Amino acid sequence: MSVWFNPARELDALLRKVAPSVAGLDASFQPELRPSDPRHADFQSNGAIAAAKKAKANPRALATALVDALKASGELDESLVQVEIAGPGFINFKLTPKALGAWLREYRDESKWRAGAARIMGGRKVVIDYPSPNTAKQMHVGHLRPIVIGEAVARLIEFCGADLVRDNHIGDWGTNFGILILGIKRAGFQLDARSPTALEDLERLYKEGSALTKADPAQLDAARAELARLQQGDAASLALWTEIVAVSNAACQRIYDQFGLKTDVILGESFYRDKVDQVYAELQQHGLAEESEGALVMWCDEEPRFSRHAETKMPFIVRKKDGSSNYASTDLATLLYRAEHFKADEVVYVTDGRQQDHFQQLFLNGAKWFKETNRKLPRLRHVWFGTILGEDGKAIKTKSGDPVRLQELIDEATERAYVAVTEKNPDLPEAERRAIAKAIGVAALRYVDLSSNRTMDYSFSWTKLLAFEGNTAPYLMYAVVRVRSIFRKNGIEPGQGEAGATDPETPTEIALARKLLGFTAALDQALEDLRPHHLCTYLHELAAAYGAFYAADSVLVEDPAVKARRLMLCARTTAIMECGLRLLGIEPVERM
RNA sequence: GUUCCCGUAGUUCAACGGAUAGAACAUUGGUUUCCUAAACCGAGGAUGUGGGUUCGAUUCCCGCCGGGGACACCA
Numbered sequence: 199m200s201v202w203f204n205p206a207r208e209l210d211a212l213l214r215k216v217a218p219s220v221a222g223l224d225a226s227f228q229p230e231l232r233p234s235d236p237r238h239a240d241f242q243s244n245g246a247i248a249a250a251k252k253a254k255a256n257p258r259a260l261a262t263a264l265v266d267a268l269k270a271s272g273e274l275d276e277s278l279v280q281v282e283i284a285g286p287g288f289i290n291f292k293l294t295p296k297a298l299g300a301w302l303r304e305y306r307d308e309s310k311w312r313a314g315a316a317r318i319m320g321g322r323k324v325v326i327d328y329p330s331p332n333t334a335k336q337m338h339v340g341h342l343r344p345i346v347i348g349e350a351v352a353r354l355i356e357f358c359g360a361d362l363v364r365d366n367h368i369g370d371w372g373t374n375f376g377i378l379i380l381g382i383k384r385a386g387f388q389l390d391a392r393s394p395t396a397l398e399d400l401e402r403l404y405k406e407g408s409a410l411t412k413a414d415p416a417q418l419d420a421a422r423a424e425l426a427r428l429q430q431g432d433a434a435s436l437a438l439w440t441e442i443v444a445v446s447n448a449a450c451q452r453i454y455d456q457f458g459l460k461t462d463v464i465l466g467e468s469f470y471r472d473k474v475d476q477v478y479a480e481l482q483q484h485g486l487a488e489e490s491e492g493a494l495v496m497w498c499d500e501e502p503r504f505s506r507h508a509e510t511k512m513p514f515i516v517r518k519k520d521g522s523s524n525y526a527s528t529d530l531a532t533l534l535y536r537a538e539h540f541k542a543d544e545v546v547y548v549t550d551g552r553q554q555d556h557f558q559q560l561f562l563n564g565a566k567w568f569k570e571t572n573r574k575l576p577r578l579r580h581v582w583f584g585t586i587l588g589e590d591g592k593a594i595k596t597k598s599g600d601p602v603r604l605q606e607l608i609d610e611a612t613e614r615a616y617v618a619v620t621e622k623n624p625d626l627p628e629a630e631r632r633a634i635a636k637a638i639g640v641a642a643l644r645y646v647d648l649s650s651n652r653t654m655d656y657s658f659s660w661t662k663l664l665a666f667e668g669n670t671a672p673y674l675m676y677a678v679v680r681v682r683s684i685f686r687k688n689g690i691e692p693g694q695g696e697a698g699a700t701d702p703e704t705p706t707e708i709a710l711a712r713k714l715l716g717f718t719a720a721l722d723q724a725l726e727d728l729r730p731h732h733l734c735t736y737l738h739e740l741a742a743a744y745g746a747f748y749a750a751d752s753v754l755v756e757d758p759a760v761k762a763r764r765l766m767l768c769a770r771t772t773a774i775m776e777c778g779l780r781l782l783g784i785e786p787v788e789r790m
Numbered sequence: 791g792u793u794c795c796c797g798u799a800g801u802u803c804a805a806c807g808g809a810u811a812g813a814a815c816a817u818u819g820g821u822u823u824c825c826u827a828a829a830c831c832g833a834g835g836a837u838g839u840g841g842g843u844u845c846g847a848u849u850c851c852c853g854c855c856g857g858g859g860a861c862a863c864c865a
Contacts, residue, residue, distance in 0.1 A: 232806070244808060247845075257845080285809055286845065332865065369865055377864095422863090467865085493863050503793060503861095510792040510861055518863045525865050552859055554794065584795085585859080592858080622828065638828095650803055653795075655858065661815095662802070666828065668814040669803080676828050684825050723806070735804065738813075749821090749830040768825095790828075 201297075201304040203314030204718040205279070206231050206241050209291055212274065213243060216267040222253035222260055233719045239282075239290035240712060247287040257287030265289060298711040299701030299763070302770055306693065308777050312357060314718065318725050320359030325536045325576075326352050328548035329459070332369035333446040333466075334378055334400045337453045338601040339658055343583050346644040347652055348548040349459050349783045350730040351581055355546070357781055358725055363540055364461040367532060368450075370443050371467035372525065374404065376425030379438055380417075381407035383424075389441050396445045426522045429471065443468075453604055456640060458783055467523075470531040474523045477530045481516065484570040486563070492519030496563045504559055514559040525556065533564050537576055544577040546728065551582040551653065581728045584655035602658065611639030611664050618666060619790060626789070634787050638672055639664075641784040645671035648782055649734040669738050671784055674775065677741035678786045681772040684753050684765075692769035699762035706747040707767060713743040714770050717778070730782060737778045744771045 202208040210231040217227035227249055234242035246264055250257035261283045268274055268281065278297035282290050293301075305311060328348025331341055356362045381403035382389065390396060411418040428435040447464070454460070478494060481487035487496045495513035498504035504512050516526045536542045547557060557580040568575040588601070616635035623631065646663050650656065666672040685692050702711040720736035723729075753764040776786045 230806095230808090232808090235809070235812095238809065242808080247808085251845075288809075330865095373864055491862065495862080508792075508861095512793085512861055513863090515863045520863085522863090524863065526863095528865095549865090550859095551795065553865075555860055556865085558794095582795095587858080618828070622826080654803080655796075656802080659802090665802095665815080670814085670828095672828060673814095676826080680826060680829080687825055726806075731804080732806095735813085742813085745829060746831085748825080752825070754825055789826075 201300045203305060203310075204722070205291075205293065205297075205715070206233065206719060207317075207722075209241060209243070209279070212268060212271070213245070213264065213289075215273075216271050217264065220260070220263045220267050222255045223249055223264065233716065234290065236709070236712060238284065238288075239292045240715075241291040243289040243291070244287075246289060250287060258283060261287040261289050293712065293715070295701040295703065295708060295711075298708065298715065299699070301715055302702075302711060302766055303696075303699070306770065307773060311717065311774075311777065312359070315357055315721050316359030318358035318722070319355060322360045322543045323363075323541055324355055324360040324544045324546060325363045325365055325540050325542040326355065326546040326548065327365050327367045327532075328352065328461075329454075330367040330369065330549065331450060332372070332374055333450075334374065334397075334404060334442050335446070336397055336401055337450060337604040339604060339607055340586055340601060341453070341604055342607075342643065342647055343550065343586065343652075344548055345454070345457050345459055346647045346783065347581070347583055347730065349457065350644075350648055350733075350781065351546065351548060351728050353781045353783065354721075354724055354728070354730065354733070358721065360544075363463065363542075365536070366461040366464045366466075368443075368447075368464060368466035370439075370446075371429070371471060371523070371528065373421060373425050375428060375439060375442070376421035376423070377407040377411055378404050378442065379424045379428065379435060380421050382438065389438065389445070391441050391445050397449045400442060400445065422518075422520060422522070426520050429522045439468075453608075456608055456636075457644065458785065465532070465535070467525075467528040467532075470528045470535065471523070473531040473535065474517075474527045477527060477534070478517055480571060481530075481567060484567070486566055486570060487516055493517060496559075496566075498559065498562045498566075501558075501562055503555075504562065512555065512559075514563050526560065529556075529560050530564060530567065533560070533576075533578075534573075537568070537573060542576040544579065546579045546581055548581045548583075551584055554580065554582055557582075579728065581652070583652040587655055587657045607643060607663065608640060610660070611643050612636050613639075614664050615639040615642070615666070615672075618672075623789065634790050637785055637787050638666070638675060638790060641671035641675060641779075642666060644783055645674075645734065648730045649738075651731050652729060669734075671779075672790070674737050674741050674779060675784070675786055675790060677744050678772050678775050678779070679788070679790050680748060681744070681768045681775075682788055684768055688754060688765075690765075692772050694765075696762050696766040696769065698759050699766040700759045702763065702767065703760075704751055706743075706750040707764070710743045710747040710767055710771065713740050714767075714774055716740070717774050720778075733778055733781060737775060737782075740771065740775060740778075744775075 210229050213229040217223040218225050228245045229243045230245040231241055231243045246261035247257045250260040265281050278294055280292045284290050329344035352364055385403060411421050428439055487494050493515050494517035495515050497506040497513055514526050518524055536545050561578045565575050612635050615638040619631045619634050643663055702708045716736060720733050723732040753768060755761050779786050
């Protein structure tokens with residue numbers, strides 16, 4: 199038997215294969231294989247309990263019969279996997295030290311893990327839509343989430359074998375531009391893209407205009423009229439618009455650079471300005487959209503919430519009554535472009551949770567449209583996240599006071615990290631301490647955001663975002679530093695000095711080895727619902743397992759076999775930690 | 791009002807219907823002639839509430855209480 203990359207997946211397949219030969223089971227048997235509490239086993243299968251109920255059999259007896267069939271199949275090497283029945287009928291699988299050692303020798307670097315993980319999304323064309331900010335605003339703390347979550351999700355998808363296009367779908371064609379252009383005209387403002395305060399000026403004008411439109415409906419109509427003029431191709435409006443977008447994109451890019459974010463294309467809403475007419479035409483031609491109160495709308499009568507008969511009407515407005523496009527129009531056009539031009543098998547939208555209704559409508563209406571026009575609909579997923587709340591428990595918004603600027607947050611995190619690095623490592627050159635501080639500061643920020651389930655809201659807190667202890671990025675990075683230090687001290691690179699390595703033996707070695715194998719399960723889990731926090735949890739557990747191993751078992755010992763196997767554990771730990779950190783967008787450092 | 795999320799230690803968060811609900815911070819006791827103590831080992835402390843389904847519920851269903859979001863031309 200060759201060494202399995204993902205034992206849970208293989209055991210699941212084996213159980214399914216032998217199930218039909220067991221009385222009371224058939225091919226529909228679901229093993230429900232999952233990682234187990236390590237106090238009991240490495241993996242457990244709970245399927246026999248449910249199946250026994252269905253077959254009116256004794257669950258333990260059925261589990262026993264299943265295990266007997268598994269052993270009789272000859273495909274299970276019991277020197278590698280031990281099986282036993284526990285409790286009401288759990289089947290527990292425990293990997294032996296021999297299996298752990300074999301895995302560590304076989305799956306030694308990123309190319310091997312990538313090959314193993316490619317079964318998850320290999321060969322699929324995926325378009326991911328992030329961070330997609332609205333233009334003409336400075337990035338504030340609220341922009342942290344789409345950048346950080348989007349980047350992590352993108353890297354995870356790519357790691358698991360997908361052919362990925364990162365599309366920054368910026369909001370550059372909406373009413374915000376009507377408000378802004380109106381404000382510029384009202385103030386007689388001369389926009390100079392080279393001015394260092396250009397973006398601040400735009401933001402101020404936008405805020406003033408936004409306040410006016412809220413106070414006075416006539417101003418809102420005037421802003422809409424400005425937008426309509428822009429969308430109709432007015433030359434002066436377009437010239438101004440071009441300059442605003444340039445200023446905005448340059449400012450965003452400075453933030454992206456610091457987060458290591460690289461998008462492949464920037465196809466904002468404006469890119470689809472000449473593609474929406476086709477959408478309107480097709481929707482009307484196929485009777486999918488209709489006039490309502492002057493606008494062109496779509497209903498989903500099959501979904502009560504979006505039905506025309508709903509108590510509170512929520513139509514999908516694809517064209518406004520003044521003829522201009524909106525979010526829905528451009529998103530439909532964008533969907534078509536991604537399906538036809540990029541040949542996407544899957545489209546992933548990374549936005550905040552307040553847009554859930556919009557995306558449900560987009561997916562439902564998009565599906566109807568594609569069906570009517572005989573097109574293949576990509577799999578559509580909305581990766582949404584909760585809001586960063588202010589002290590008042592409400593979303594941090596530009597309108598209610600100034601939220602913290604993202605750059606300010608990065609600078610503060612970097613400065614705090616610099617103080618810590620200087621205290622711990624005063625002998626390092628200044629430039630290196632600065633570089634390390636920047637890496638740690640940005641990493642700490644992004645890890646806070648990634649480490650909790652993305653659907654949760656959380657309150658903004660300097661203390662929390664700048665924490666360097668506990669389940670934080672510096673803790674994980676420190677584990678890497680300590681591993682690398684061992685190799686540096688020994689004058690070798692990770693991966694060297696492993697010849698003659700024996701199987702893990704001490705409790706801490708075995709615990710670390712099992713945790714290393716857990717990488718495969720962590721990837722599966724993070725990919726299933728595109729939730730990076732599962733990877734964070736795993737990396738934290740791995741770092742903790744390494745910490746315990748490091749404290750209990752000296753690596754640089756006399757016995758060559760012991761030393762070799764511990765060097766192997768160290769090498770795998772740092773490799774998986776570094777790989778996992780990079781998937782989260784965090785660049786590890788050599789020392790700190 | 792309709793509808794969608796969310797309620798877990800003092801705090802911030804985990805737990806794909808499974809075994810004794812797991813971490814971190816804070817509190818508290820210990821560990822350094824030894825590979826980076828930004829570390830390690832230990833202690834105390836939690837499922838809003840009332841029903842239901844299930845062999846088994848933090849998880850699924852219903853009611854209530856509490857927080858947040860969306861709801862006709864913002865994105």
